[in-house]
Amino acid sequence: MLADGTRVGPFEIVSPLGAGGMGEVYRARDTNLHRDVAIKVLPDAFAADAERLARFEREARILAALNHPNIAAIHGLERTSTATVLVMELAVGDTLAARVARGRLPVDAAVAIAIQIAAALEAAHEKGIVHRDLKPANVVVSGDGRVKVLDFGLAKAGAGGAGGAGGAGWEGTAGEGADVAAALTHSPTVYGGTMAGVLLGTAAYMSPEQARGRAVDKRTDIWAFGCLLFEMLTGKPAFAGDTLTDVVAAVVTNEPDWSRLPGETPAHLRRVLRRCLRKDAAGRFHDIADARIDLEDARADDQPVARATQTTAAWRRTIWPLAAAALAVAATLIGVRSAAPRSAGGAPAVTRLELDLPSGVEMYGGAAPGVAFAPDGRRIAYIGSLDGNRHIYLRSLDRFDSTALSGTDQAQSLFFSPDGSSLAFITADRTLKAVSLSDGLVTVLAHDTEQFAGGTWGADGRITVVRDGRLVQVAASGGEPQPLTTLDASKHERLHIWPVALPNGAGLLFRSIAGDEGKSDQIEALVTATRERKLLVPGGALPLYAPSGHLVFVRDRDLLAAPFDSRRMEVTGPAVRAVSDVSVDFGGGPQASVSSTGSLVYAPGGTGTSHLLWVTREGIEQPIVDGATRFRSPRLAPNGQSVVVQIGASLWVHDLARGTLTRLVTRNVATIGSGFTVWSPDGRHIAFRSQEGVRWLDVQSGGSSRALSPDSRNNGDVPTSISSDGESLLFIRLDAGTSGDLYLMSLRDGSVRPILRTPAYEGGAQLSPDGRWIVYVSDDSGRFEVYVRPLGGPDRRWPVSTQGGSFPVWRRDGKELFYRAGNKMMAVAVTIRSDEVILSAPRLLFDRQYPFEASTIPNYDVSLDGTKFLMVKDDVGAGRLNVILNWTEELKRLAPTR
16 A cells, blocks of 8 residues: 555555555545546556556547546556556545445435436447446445446456456456356456455346346446446345345346335336346347436426425535525525525625536637626536537536537637527637527527627627627627727727626627727727717726626736716726636636626636646656746747747747747737737748738747738638748638638738638648648538648548547658647657558547647647647636626625715
8 A cells, every 4th residue: 555645656645545456546636737636556467467558558548538527537547667557537425335325315316316327328338338337336426416437447448357356347358257257256346345245246236148247238237227226216236145146146037126116206217227127138228318318307397306306416415604505505506586595694695606617628718708697697608628629518507517509619709698598609700699598599690700809688689799890789680780889090999899788778888909909908888879988997808797786897817896887887986806816818808707696607717827838748748938927829930949929919939048038029919819820931930810810920020010911800811831832821711601711822922722611610720841731620520530631632631530639730740740639649650652641540648738729720839850749838727617696795895886
């Protein structure tokens, strides 16, 4: 056993969790990512067997792809000089075995847990993974009712070991034991205990075909699921016995004692149990989804059961600091419409919650707010990215899961309709759309809107967005946007962004940006009847309106609030700091929203700084420079001696040898949506995107720049690559009809021609070093994948990624391609023979979280020799959203209104 405080690579042992034939399990602290994890230290004999370890690694890579909120994730497999460890998510809570040991569960609580277990199995089965060791000890239930299923598929990974005490995660394969005894010897087992006791606990959940040593498929998990559900309802195993033989015999020949089911067990629940526990696998549910749907439908039809389920499973064991706060949460989350509970002073209680994002999902930190509170304060929508694919996620506060909304891919800003029945959003191709939350219907409302500038849906049925830097309005039914504001040339105004409709319909709040690089920005109010503009706050970002009569805005990553008279459109008192540490991304877009009921949701930030660093192919980090703000879009110069990087709205050059950071003077770089830099082959120029379009910057002449294409702004062009002869620029053009397309621009005469224009989204394109090939990303398969195709010649492509991928980069000699699949950095060897491309299987280099900037354009670069990666690492908050219910009660105390 390892002592507390022992270091295994970057992991510091905190305490032991268990031990068995597959190794010792510990709670540990990941000192790199500052989180607690569970690590399993594999036995020396296992780690020294190259064949068994390779088989285990292959299976672990498959399992690492299981991103589901009810599955305890595998973070990676780490090797040090002293140990080989499997790094896993730390699931906190009681095992289902411990819960059942205290007595049977109420029907509604058992159903709530069963639905989550079924959802986990469904996600695994869709990827061809069978658990084969589902039992109460492998299910953890947190204090708030959230379920995590452990040890998915590890039984399948570790075949071939001798039986022994605590042989957790083992399963015999063909040729490793044909009789029942041998099959049981290699069966999955729990940690600890004697051989007989261990196998007795496992055998009770084996399917008949598994107990007989026959081949198994996903229906063996369905059997075990039925066993768990029966045990939750009765407090006793479905199959028991005094000896291992008795248990196996009961599984193979006996029926469960159905009379043990409590009298209140509904008929539909009994039917689900019987269909899960049929001896003949052909007679069982063929898919666990069928059982899940039956349980969900029945619960929806039985409102008292559904309500009790939410209360019992979600909140009965949740610990809140104050009893009044618990009542506030129950009233809000369950949907009770009675008056909110009161604090000692008679005001509604203020309650703070932390909502974890689904496993693997990252908040999209764009320049526009990526989170929105429904007006009634019961649902939250946010933009999240999973494996490079961006969608809007919807979460009700009375549930523990988020749902990705179909048809919302590439969303970059979002906001609710006044009644909360729909969500409007703007996509990367600058299209304004709305999705109905009742039937999922997506409607196109307008084109050519600024995707980073936000929007608002007024009570009059009109939507305000931004076009050409100005506020415009369009009917919620669609149509041509009508101008609402004009840019004041005398003030050098550039943008009017982030509009917010006031609830009385009298006006809007918005932010205006003027002067070089937005230094003269301010928050204003617009009187819709007269178009009069009123200055409210100099400086500040993201105006919000709180129903307590406060103007809320962001300054220096703090939420400030000032008393505000919405009738006179005037600030009536000083601003005070209300919330600190709000996430503000590279474009200045804070992630926060206030509901009409006075609740706040925001994404917490970190230190607000980031690091530029080298990362070796083994994942070892070597710091280069720290910054006072966020770095984005690092691009290594052709000579490898300097890096251009975006910081805020400016471009800077970092000299790697001298360690200096020099700002490029770029007057034409607007605050929002700039960057995406590309070096010319001679290292003298940079192409980059700005709000004025794609521009050409002379690095050696102090940063002066000129427009490359007069129409590049209107088309949302994003440069991605320059040919090795310096003659052509490859770029993405956003089109409302065909999404993202690839074009080539002549740098001699500015002429433009399409390279790849299809209904799918194509992006992230880079020319090969010899200029003959392009690597790019397309979603025509339903998810982002990386492909190679010739720049000219036959219309043919070769798939680079195999399980999803984005952000491709060529090695400088063209012999290797890199891309990211979620947090994984992948490498593929490239061989060109005449007109044929030969690609190796993708190989994992490292698995670490680094921020992305866009859906397909890399936020990293590769060293000249391909041995390390130029990465950005942010000091950001955890993967969660913070919620403050009845937040306006705090505002009333902090900044009293007149």
